Amino acid sequence: MRFKLIFAALLPMAVAAQNFTQYVDPRIGTGDHGHVFVGANVPFGMINAGPTQLEEGWDWCSGYHESGTKIIGFGQIHLSGTGCSDLGDVTILPVTGNVEYSREGVATPYCHDNEEVRPGYYSVLLGTDKKADDASKFIRTEVTAAARNAMYRITYPKGAQVTDLIVNLKDAVSDNIRHSDLNMIGDRLCVGFRNSHGWAYDQHCYFGMRFSRPVKEITSPAQHYYRLSFEPSDEPLIVTVALSPVSESNALHNMLPAAATFDMTRKMADNKWNQFLSRVQATFQNDRDRRIFYTAMYHFMVAPQLWDDANGDWRGADNRVYRTDRPWPAIAPTPFDEHPRYLTTLSLWDTYRAAAPLSTIILPEMMPSVAETYLRIFREQGKLPVWHLMSQETNCMVGCPAVPVLADALLKGFVSDSLAAIKAMTASLLMDERGLDDMKRYGYVCNDNEGESLSKTLEYMLADWSAVQAGKAYLKNHNDEELAKTIDFLDRRCHSYPQLYDKRVGFFRGKNSDGSFESLEGFNPNHQTRPFTEGNAWQYLWLVPHDVEGLVNLLGGREIALRRLDSLFVADSQLNAEAQPDISGLIGQYAHGNEPSHHIVYLYALMGQPRKTAKLVRQIQRELYTDQPAGLCGNEDVGQMSAWYVLSALGFYQVEPCGGRYVMGSPLVKEATLHVGGGKTFTIRTHGASEKAIYIKKALLNGRPLGNPKQALILNHADIVLGGTLDVYMGK
Numbered sequence: 001m002r003f004k005l006i007f008a009a010l011l012p013m014a015v016a017a018q019n020f021t022q023y024v025d026p027r028i029g030t031g032d033h034g035h036v037f038v039g040a041n042v043p044f045g046m047i048n049a050g051p052t053q054l055e056e057g058w059d060w061c062s063g064y065h066e067s068g069t070k071i072i073g074f075g076q077i078h079l080s081g082t083g084c085s086d087l088g089d090v091t092i093l094p095v096t097g098n099v100e101y102s103r104e105g106v107a108t109p110y111c112h113d114n115e116e117v118r119p120g121y122y123s124v125l126l127g128t129d130k131k132a133d134d135a136s137k138f139i140r141t142e143v144t145a146a147a148r149n150a151m152y153r154i155t156y157p158k159g160a161q162v163t164d165l166i167v168n169l170k171d172a173v174s175d176n177i178r179h180s181d182l183n184m185i186g187d188r189l190c191v192g193f194r195n196s197h198g199w200a201y202d203q204h205c206y207f208g209m210r211f212s213r214p215v216k217e218i219t220s221p222a223q224h225y226y227r228l229s230f231e232p233s234d235e236p237l238i239v240t241v242a243l244s245p246v247s248e249s250n251a252l253h254n255m256l257p258a259a260a261t262f263d264m265t266r267k268m269a270d271n272k273w274n275q276f277l278s279r280v281q282a283t284f285q286n287d288r289d290r291r292i293f294y295t296a297m298y299h300f301m302v303a304p305q306l307w308d309d310a311n312g313d314w315r316g317a318d319n320r321v322y323r324t325d326r327p328w329p330a331i332a333p334t335p336f337d338e339h340p341r342y343l344t345t346l347s348l349w350d351t352y353r354a355a356a357p358l359s360t361i362i363l364p365e366m367m368p369s370v371a372e373t374y375l376r377i378f379r380e381q382g383k384l385p386v387w388h389l390m391s392q393e394t395n396c397m398v399g400c401p402a403v404p405v406l407a408d409a410l411l412k413g414f415v416s417d418s419l420a421a422i423k424a425m426t427a428s429l430l431m432d433e434r435g436l437d438d439m440k441r442y443g444y445v446c447n448d449n450e451g452e453s454l455s456k457t458l459e460y461m462l463a464d465w466s467a468v469q470a471g472k473a474y475l476k477n478h479n480d481e482e483l484a485k486t487i488d489f490l491d492r493r494c495h496s497y498p499q500l501y502d503k504r505v506g507f508f509r510g511k512n513s514d515g516s517f518e519s520l521e522g523f524n525p526n527h528q529t530r531p532f533t534e535g536n537a538w539q540y541l542w543l544v545p546h547d548v549e550g551l552v553n554l555l556g557g558r559e560i561a562l563r564r565l566d567s568l569f570v571a572d573s574q575l576n577a578e579a580q581p582d583i584s585g586l587i588g589q590y591a592h593g594n595e596p597s598h599h600i601v602y603l604y605a606l607m608g609q610p611r612k613t614a615k616l617v618r619q620i621q622r623e624l625y626t627d628q629p630a631g632l633c634g635n636e637d638v639g640q641m642s643a644w645y646v647l648s649a650l651g652f653y654q655v656e657p658c659g660g661r662y663v664m665g666s667p668l669v670k671e672a673t674l675h676v677g678g679g680k681t682f683t684i685r686t687h688g689a690s691e692k693a694i695y696i697k698k699a700l701l702n703g704r705p706l707g708n709p710k711q712a713l714i715l716n717h718a719d720i721v722l723g724g725t726l727d728v729y730m731g732k
Contacts, residue, residue, distance in 0.1 A: 020277035021119045021270055023294035029081070029636050031066040031629030033581065033593075036299060036636045037080035038064040039122045040145040042269050043276040043301040044343075044366070046243055048078040049143050049150035050122050052088040054107040056174055058581070061085045063173040066629045069129060070107035073168050074143060076150050076207070076241055080302045081636025082347065083582060084396065086199035086389065088172035090192075090207050090241065094126070094139050094154045096162045101222035103171045119277075119298055120144055120269025144266040147306055148254040152239040153262040156232070163232045165239065167209070169194045170224035175203070182226045187214040190228075191248035200392040202319060205243060208251040210258070212238035238262055245307055245315040245391060254310050276301055279362040280646070282672035285689070289668060291627045293649055296642035300355055303638045304370070307344035307390065314342035315391040316380040341369040342376060346388040347638035349397035349459075350595050352404040355643035357654040357662075360412050361720055364677035367414035371421065374406050378424040383431060398452055398533050399459025400428050407466035408658035411473060412717055418474050425467040426486050429460065436460065438513075443496045447510030447518050447531055454510050455533035455596075457500060458543045464494035465546035466658045497544055498554050506555075506564070507537040526589060527576040534582040535596050536575070538568055538589035542600045545655050552607060562607055568600070569616070585624045585633030587616070592624050593634020598644050599655045602663045605712040606655065611695050614666035617648050618694045621668060650674070650684055651696075651728060652715050660717025664706075666694045667728055680723030689730040697731040 029036035039050015052075045053060060053068035060068070061082045063075060073093035079086060099106050113131035116123040125138040132138055142153040156163040167190075169180035175198025182192035193206045217229040230237060242255035256265065277297050284290045308314035312324035360367055377385045377393075384403060387396035403425045406415070415421045429436065435445035435456045445453040445460070471487035474480075502509040502517050510518040510531030518531065525537035532540060541564070544551040555561040571589040584593030591597045601620065604612035624633040625645055632641055647653050651667030654660065667686050674682045688697075699706040699713055702724040707713045715726070 018278065018281065019274060020294055021273050023290050024119050024273075024277070024298045025291055025295050025627060026117045026119065026298065027066070027629050028292070028295045028627060028631040029299065029629070030064065032632065033059060033584065033634060034630070034632035034636050035059065035061045035065075035079075035081045035083070036632075037062045037078045037302060038117055039074075039078065040120055040143045040150065040269065041302065042120060042145055042147055042272045044304060044306060045145060045147040046306040047076055047145045047148060047150050048080065048302065048305075049076050049145050049241070050074060050078060051110075051124065052078070052091060052171075052173060054103065056085070058083070058085075060173065061635075063088045066112075069109060071110050071124070071126065072103055072107050072171055073166065074141065074150075074152065075172060076243055077205070077305075078173065079345070079638075080299065081638050081641070083635050083637070084199045084394075085174035086172075086203075087175070089194050089196070089203075089205040090243070091168040091171060092152070092239065092241070093166045093168060094141060094156065094237070095164050095166055096139065096156060096160045099166070101225045106166060106168065106171070114138075119273040121266055142262070144262060144269050146256055146265060146268060148242055148244070148310065149256045149265070150241045151256070151260070151262055151265045152237075152241070154237045154239065156237070158234060161232055163230050163237065165228045165230070165237070167192075167226040167228065168224070169226070170222075172196065172198075174198060175200075177224055180224045184215060184218060188212075189252075190215075190218075191252065193248060199394055199396075200390040201394075202392060203390045204245060204315060204319075205390075206246065206248045206251045207244070208242045208248065208255050210240040210255060212236075236262075244309050246309055246313045246321050250309040250311070250313055273298070279675045280650070280672055281675075282649075283670040284668065285670060285691075288627050289649070292625050292631070293646065293668075295627070296625075296645045299636055299642040300358065300639040300646060303345040303347065304343040304373075305345045306341060308342035312341075314376075317377045317385070317388065317391060317393055318380045319391060320380070322376075341373070343369060343373045344388055344390055345638060346373075346385045346402070347640070348385060348387060348401035348405060349399060350637035350640040351643070352401045352408075352657065353595055353598050353640060353644075354647055354653065355639040356405040356408060357660075358643045358647055360408060360414070360660070360717065361676055362674055364414070364721070367409050367412070368416070371406060371409045371415045374402050375417070375420055375424055378428070382427075384424055384428040395434065398434075398456040400425075400463040401459070403428065403463035404466040404657035407470040408660070410470045411659050418470070419478075422467065422471050422474055422483065425463075425470060426483075426490065429464060429467060429490065430486070439493065442513065443493055444500055444511055446513040448512045451530055452533040454500060454508055454531035454540060455535065455543075458497060458508070458540060461494045461497055462543070462546045462657045464490040468494060469659055495547060495550060497547075498550075501554055505537075507541055509537065524576070526572060526574055528579040528583065533596075534580050534594050535591065536579070536583070536589070538571060539583075539591055539594075539596050539600075542568070542603060543596050545599050546657055548603060548606050548655070558607055562604075562609060565600075565603060565607070582634060587619070591634075592620055593632075593641075595637060595640055598640070599653065602653050602655050602665060605663050605665065608711055610664070610709065610712060613663075614695050617665040618668075621645065621648065651686075662715040662717070662720075664696060664699065664713035664715060664728075666696065667730075674720070676721045676723060680721065682720045682723055683725045685725065685727050687727065687729045693730045693732045695731055697729045699729070700727040701725075
């Protein structure tokens with residue numbers, strides 16, 4: 001009884017009365033190129049435990065794809081929705097006979113008909129590629145999770161004479177093992193580590209593993225493989241795996257109490273998911289929209305991931321271990337308690353656009369941890385994170401994408417040390433790497449010096465603008481002449497994008513160090529070429545979200561700009577052979593499957609044509625998001641694709657990189673109550689909506705008109721977090 005009371009403290013303080021996990025279908029995004037994780041986890045937890053398939057390649061970035069046919073085992077951490085592969089560390093596989101110790105040799109057939117997957121739980125029968133008539137003939141593996149723990153319930157075939165477990169420290173998801181070890185502590189506990197080289201260049205993963213039955217024998221039949229034998233029994237084998245980025249000792253301390261049962265842990269995971277999903281309590285016109293919405297909420301909450309220990313220790317971006325003065329708690333705290341946390345899986349080029357702003361609304365208690373993580377990483381590696389993975393800076397993608405997120409957090413009141421944050425932003429933007437030296441010297445990244453020069457330049461400029469907004473807010477109340485000079489420099493630089501506009505063709509183009517544009521020979525705006533990152537001239541023409549009015553003037557005024565925007569959505573969708581597959585979800589040359597396009601449909605509203613925004617938002621929701629495995633038109637990208645859907649379904653989107661000005665589009669919800677922190681709620685109610693009535697006739701914020709619906713309706717962050725009601729009246 002005492003344990004049950006202690007374990008209950010791990011459960012959410014308030015569990016939503018409604019069961020939101022029933023609306024989540026984790027299979028959405030497992031087909032096509034969605035690359036989503038399948039398995040068991042809790043919101044923002046360190047553990048993403050689930051099957052790793054035999055197959056490898058681009059569609060197996062998470063280790064799982066709908067088309068996969070064999071499983072090599074169950075890894076404890078996986079990516080979700082990325083365009084690069086890694087992780088799958090510490091693989092376990094139950095076996096009842098001899099195997100060959102290689103990736104292909106341990107691979108075991110399975111069938112989707114024998115799978116069960118929902119938030120916090122995964123189950124599969126191993127050993128058959130057909131629907132099983134008698135499950136007792138096969139190994140059933142179930143897995144659930146806590147923040148730093150995976151728990152497995154393995155039921156071997158009835159009467160099996162061999163009930164062994166392979167701990168495979170070699171094979172994972174597209175990385176290379178460097179070092180590993182495993183040692184028993186008594187007969188029911190082992191510890192070990194895995195050091196690997198992949199996308200995360202020098203990853204350290206430590207583990208502790210506890211078994212419900214004694215280990216009878218342990219052998220190492222091949223390098224990095226360990227085989228643990230147990231006395232045969234018809235009772236399930238329970239395996240608890242705890243991870244740490246710091247040490248084996250910390251992994252043991254992170255482990256759930258010994259009396260934790262599988263069903264208790266599974267219930268805890270379900271309750272945790274319900275608590276987080278209930279941050280938005282929404283109703284819809286049909287079940288399809290509800291499934292897509294809550295699955296999007298689920299995918300949005302997979303990352304960033306916890307990457308410190310229960311006592312606060314963490315491995316920094318410099319690969320040094322940082323220890324805290326906090327004593328070990330009696331039990332592991334839940335994610336994002338009152339102490340700052342260290343996070344990883346920071347896919348910032350993707351998520352600064354929608355996932356980060358959404359978090360500031362419905363996950364305010366998480367944002368101080370985000371800001372603290374960025375500042376810790378800055379102190380450890382000398383710059384803000386670019387794409388941070390398992391204590392490693394991958395430098396993947398372009399720009400300084402942590403700057404918009406940190407600036408947004410600062411402007412919305414989540415940063416305790418504003419000056420430190422602003423100095424981290426400006427220092428990161430004034431470095432001499434990744435084309436930033438060109439930005440200082442020329443005001444743009446030179447095409448003859450750097451690949452992806454145009455994309456880098458535009459991304460740096462919107463980050464410049466974000467730092468400027470944070471800096472100006474600080475300078476209103478502080479006198480700092482040196483900082484003022486820096487902010488003035490960045491302010492001028494962020495508005496210098498017109499120099500990249502080639503009037504001969506009407507597009508932004510790569511520019512060389514001598515001031516000339518790249519050659520016009522063979523120019524086609526449909527083609528991805530050297531100056532662009534996962535895009536082309538059509539899509540990057542609109543990547544000036546920080547200065548829409550300036551862009552409109554550059555294009556020749558509102559009428560001409562609107563015609564140019566119209567042409568984007570009706571242009572020939574043909575791409576060149578060199579175009580990356582990320583350019584997907586095409587409507588004309590608008591590419592919803594990749595992030596640089598995500599704000600574009602909301603530009604119509606800012607240009608005075610909100611009906612076109614509404615029409616396109618609804619078209620994207622209906623055609624490019626479905627409730628099927630191929631339900632995403634591009635990579636999930638660690639929550640960004642889903643966050644766009646969630647925000648757009650609520651009816652608004654933050655076009656500017658930071659600051660909290662949300663442009664209204666076309667709400668899909670019937671009613672939605674957002675829990676915005678401090679016990680306050682913000683409720684959105686739509687009136688008169690239907691499949692044809694998708695246009696906003698008027699909107700009342702706490703009973704007062706929000707604005708003129710014939711122009712852009714702007715909802716401010718401050719209005720949302722104060723709590724209240726937004727009534728939106730829809731028409732045809």
